[in-house]
Amino acid sequence: MANAGFRESSVVFHPAEVNAEMPAVTEKSPFIAETSSAAARAVRGELHVALALRHAGVLNVALRYEVQGPANAPVVFIAGGISAHRHVSASGEFPEKGWADELVAANRTLDPSKLRMLAFDFIGSDGALDAPIDPADQADAVAALLDALDIEKLHAYVGYSYGALVGLQFAVRHPQRVGKLVAVSGAHKPHPFASAWRALQRKAVALGQLQCAEQQGLSLARQFAMLSYRTQEEFGERFDAPPEIVNGRVRVAAEDYLDAAGASYVARTPVAAFLRLSESIDLHRVDPAQISVPTTVVAVEGDRLVPLVDEVALVEGLGTRGNLRVVRSPYGHDAFLKETDKIDAILNSVVNK
């Protein structure tokens, strides 16, 4: 562990996690020996670093990470959408459901008994960092985390949605630290239509904030976001029932689903986290010509947020470093989490190459 020499940063380890974070020590521990074979060993940690943010100056940020897999295995960093987090998949140590359990598993390309899977909570996701956050800042945070964990180079970075944008930024800013990049459902810049859609979600929050209904605003914002993550086709199949009139108001078939989606999001998301990470997507801009890392772009036909044409433009800009894979799915932007067989097949051809 190289935290002692980490530049400008104050590193805070939770005492209970110190052993787990130190592979040099833990490899000699009988406890680790017992679990380091097929069963993946998962550990969590938290450190604080001073990070020079592109739009907000130097600020102290928390890096909360989870790593799962053999200590000496190639490291794969995985990052999801703005509501994803460090807990990618369930493990013996952390048995709760992860956000990508179907992709990070023993029978998958991203097998935590063979690869060391690393993920973190995006900076700003705790709501404490209430300032404009550029995806470039997230990329620097990833680099700071690698420094702290003494990981010189990632075997691969697999990013989906916002995580793909951060990966593209990482490839531009820290090319020597990643062998290959997989960017799923993310392009070199946000589409203006999607940016408008997000701006209105943020306005819904602002409307709620006018008078102490912040959570209702956030719920509405999330419900609007859900429409951008999914497709007409899915809604057409699921919610074809005629509307009801309830208390003199028309209520359509999808409203129960959307209400529930909004409520569950509000329960787990600080308002500032949503606002700052939503903004962050709109601040994203990368020149594909500046990316030297071999990059596989996975596009989903029918993605309402990230149109295929933008991903084609990204791959064109990448030239010989770029490779485009297209997935058809009724799940649109959320296909990464739904079409897991198709995604795994692509990852297999890239990550294990």
Next chain:
Amino acid sequence: MANAGFRESSVVFHPAEVNAEMPAVTEKSPFIAETSSAAARAVRGELHVALALRHAGVLNVALRYEVQGPANAPVVFIAGGISAHRHVSASGEFPEKGWADELVAANRTLDPSKLRMLAFDFIGSDGALDAPIDPADQADAVAALLDALDIEKLHAYVGYSYGALVGLQFAVRHPQRVGKLVAVSGAHKPHPFASAWRALQRKAVALGQLQCAEQQGLSLARQFAMLSYRTQEEFGERFDAPPEIVNGRVRVAAEDYLDAAGASYVARTPVAAFLRLSESIDLHRVDPAQISVPTTVVAVEGDRLVPLVDEVALVEGLGTRGNLRVVRSPYGHDAFLKETDKIDAILNSVVNK
């Protein structure tokens, strides 16, 4: 004028408009003789009828109409989206801009010097009728208006968006009163995804109402609606500039445009009118097999609200009475008001047939 014999209705004419509404009288007037040739004669009127609403019982509703064109010419009823109104096109009498000036004009199929163009304000559009309004109610209101104006049968009904839904209902309920129907950007039922989108707009209004910020809620609702009326392609071309950070918040390129669209809508739209007409779209349901009137369905490829596949299903249901025309446009649902050359060419082949 047959208002004397109009069943169940209290008819109120504005005194200043009485002459104008009586073609039998005005035809003899020297003033009319002067203007009844190429220059279209436009008149407005208002009457009140008791209407049996499908979901709200018998209520008194206002019928505000405008008619333009020679007294004995074939009558074409024209109806637009929920924010359209009786003033379709500018005239000598009412020189202000109409909502379909590019389609109802001397050089167009809908030439008010040759056809008698009739339109009305949808019931509920004044905000006074605050109850669930079925599109079938609007169709009955059109029939009541025809009774009052002594128009036995329309040569054609041309409806766009909500106006198309009302036209389909009219064809089911009053088939003997219309020769042909043109339904642009409207199907036999709303798509569940579009219904969800509208439901969230209504929630934005409700959130505003919670805050005593009803108008901000309505503005936000309209802005969300704008995204459904337009396309990614248009936004991609118009709003490709990077965002700015204003007072510590990210502001994207489309926000000025959307703010202005919201403000102008709020200035002309009662909140109850928006809510009840938005709901009305979701209450729409028609069995195409019940339509006996020859019907041309005009679909716009890329319409986010009314997917082509639904209009294909409608035309399939119409059998030999149906005819499908497809327009390609970057303006999506708003193509009717933007692709006026293409729409006029279609109207020419249908209305003048």
